[in-house]
Amino acid sequence: KRRTSKKQNKNLPPSPPKLPFIGNLHQLGSLPHQSLWQLSKTYGPVMHLQLGKMLTVVISSPEAAKEVLKTYDLDSCSRPPLQGARRLTYNYQDVAFSPYGEYWREIRKICVVELFSVKRVQSYESIREEEITNMINSISRHSLSSPNSSSVDLTEKLFALTASMIFRIAFGTSFAGSDFNHNKFNELVHAAEATMGSFSAAEIFPYVGWIVDWLSGLNRRREKVFRELDSFFQRVVDEHLNPGRTKPQQEDIIDVLLKIIKEQARFGAALLTEKNIKAVLLNMFLGGVDTSAITMIWAMAELAKNPTLMKKAQEEVRNIVGNKGKVTNSDIEKLHYLKMIIKETFRLHPAGPLLLPRESTSKFKVNGYEIYPKTLIQVNVWGIGRDPKIWSDPEEFIPERFMDNSIDYKGQHFELLPFGSGRRICPGMYMGTTTVELGLANLLYSFDWELPNGMKEEVLNMDESAGLCLSLAKKTPLELVPKKHLFA
Numbered sequence: 423k424r425r426t427s428k429k430q431n432k433n434l435p436p437s438p439p440k441l442p443f444i445g446n447l448h449q450l451g452s453l454p455h456q457s458l459w460q461l462s463k464t465y466g467p468v469m470h471l472q473l474g475k476m477l478t479v480v481i482s483s484p485e486a487a488k489e490v491l492k493t494y495d496l497d498s499c500s501r502p503p504l505q506g507a508r509r510l511t512y513n514y515q516d517v518a519f520s521p522y523g524e525y526w527r528e529i530r531k532i533c534v535v536e537l538f539s540v541k542r543v544q545s546y547e548s549i550r551e552e553e554i555t556n557m558i559n560s561i562s563r564h565s566l567s568s569p570n571s572s573s574v575d576l577t578e579k580l581f582a583l584t585a586s587m588i589f590r591i592a593f594g595t596s597f598a599g600s601d602f603n604h605n606k607f608n609e610l611v612h613a614a615e616a617t618m619g620s621f622s623a624a625e626i627f628p629y630v631g632w633i634v635d636w637l638s639g640l641n642r643r644r645e646k647v648f649r650e651l652d653s654f655f656q657r658v659v660d661e662h663l664n665p666g667r668t669k670p671q672q673e674d675i676i677d678v679l680l681k682i683i684k685e686q687a688r689f690g691a692a693l694l695t696e697k698n699i700k701a702v703l704l705n706m707f708l709g710g711v712d713t714s715a716i717t718m719i720w721a722m723a724e725l726a727k728n729p730t731l732m733k734k735a736q737e738e739v740r741n742i743v744g745n746k747g748k749v750t751n752s753d754i755e756k757l758h759y760l761k762m763i764i765k766e767t768f769r770l771h772p773a774g775p776l777l778l779p780r781e782s783t784s785k786f787k788v789n790g791y792e793i794y795p796k797t798l799i800q801v802n803v804w805g806i807g808r809d810p811k812i813w814s815d816p817e818e819f820i821p822e823r824f825m826d827n828s829i830d831y832k833g834q835h836f837e838l839l840p841f842g843s844g845r846r847i848c849p850g851m852y853m854g855t856t857t858v859e860l861g862l863a864n865l866l867y868s869f870d871w872e873l874p875n876g877m878k879e880e881v882l883n884m885d886e887s888a889g890l891c892l893s894l895a896k897k898t899p900l901e902l903v904p905k906k907h908l909f910a
């Protein structure tokens with residue numbers, strides 16, 4: 423049973439004042455990473471909050487993040503059993519929400535070694551290039567067919583791009599080749615994300631919360647999304663099991679997982695089942711589609727707001743690629759300025775502003791305060807990215823700050839943690855950054871971009887939208903006017 427602060431208020435981190443019953447819940451607001459960052463300015467980089475019945479510790483400095491994610495990684499790398507995720511993960515039989523233990527270690531190893539390894543990601547190079555070419559062609563058609571320079575909705579284009587890529591990588595067919603409607607699928611994935619992210623009353627209020635969830639229809643909505651996704655995933659798995667199926671050129675993710683199941687059965691060590699395949703597919707859609715799209719959208723929005731930086735990035739990519747027609751994987755390593763733009767985007771707009779919640783499994787101390795077992799831990803990487811003690815002009819988008827600076831985002835530098843760090847670090851980091859780099863490079867190479875209707879850069883709306891499960895989206899769609907770049 424989750425502990426409450428009454429039993430252990432000896433040396434807990436400082437906390438804002440609480441209300442009876444709900445504790446600090448009312449202080450979260452609609453953008454919790456922002457409210458928590460404000461609170462941390464008063465209560466410090468290690469503070470505790472009572473969210474209903476859940477004791478939560480919020481970490482808001484690189485030093486404290488290093489303690490949790492490195493020094494005490496093993497003591498804090500479990501996940502809380504969130505009700506929103508329970509059904510959709512077949513009782514936490516996925517990677518992202520599975521508690522720390524033998525099963526998680528095994529499935530995590532499969533992800534790192536088999537599914538998202540550098541070799542596997544490289545094997546999907548042609549899928550990435552084809553899907554990006556499709557997007558560029560569709561923007562070109564738009565730009566040619568509207569001589570009065572009407573804008574395209576880049577938010578829609580980039581979500582469609584990452585969804586199509588993950589769909590093909592996971593299932594081996596494209597949306598066009600499946601009987602699943604593109605929009606319907608995106609709708610379903612977003613509904614799943616929303617149910618995952620929704621707080622259950624059952625989680626927050628002891629004894630009576632389940633009644634609220636039942637009355638509000640939350641359980642019914644979760645069940646409906648679960649059934650639809652489950653039946654879709656099951657159908658694709660069954661198709662893969664059909665001996666008459668024509669296989670795609672590269673093994674897709676379902677092929678790889680089915681092969682592992684077969685091998686395990688041969689050695690009598692059956693650990694994975696079809697349920698695990700479906701749960702991992704869900705992780706790929708929830709973890710891989712929005713995060714990469716959102717990062718590209720924020721990067722393009724920042725560049726549209728800063729035309730000098732946009733021009734510098736375009737000159738770099740056009741000089742390096744020449745009139746080849748498109749940017750390919752082999753060009754990316756030479757695009758140093760683009761890489762700085764991506765780092766700066768991760769600093770200001772990390773797709774997971776609070777990472778995913780961790781749960782402690784033993785007692786340890788951070789900054790002299792006790793963290794007890796079964797505490798929910800959130801690391802505010804959004805706040806750390808905007809801390810004036812670490813970054814000069816923190817609210818400004820300045821890619822050049824990374825020029826003579828060794829800070830990277832791969833989990834070794836606790837000032838910049840868009841993918842987290844330690845045992846739970848995002849296993850899809852290479853897949854995500856490869857998509858973001860190639861997608862952005864091609865957008866910058868192929869078109870000049872302008873704000874619509876003579877809009878001034880200062881008025882471009884950069885508000886954040888209430889985060890769902892993981893992702894911190896731009897509130898309004900990014901509409902920009904593309905002008906096809908003509909090479910001499």
Ligand code: HEM
Nearest residue numbers: 518706709710713714773774777778841842846848850854
């Ligand atoms: C720009 C792109 C991406 C960003 C910013 C991102 C960010 C994150 C973050 C912040 C976490 C939580 C780490 C923690 O708890 O400490 C995470 C976990 C995870 N991500 Fe990503 N991600 C991205 C792309 C991807 C892709 C492409 C995939 C797979 C197709 C993926 C799959 C996962 C999975 C399975 C986990 C859970 C890992 C675990 O709990 O062991 N992510 N990601």
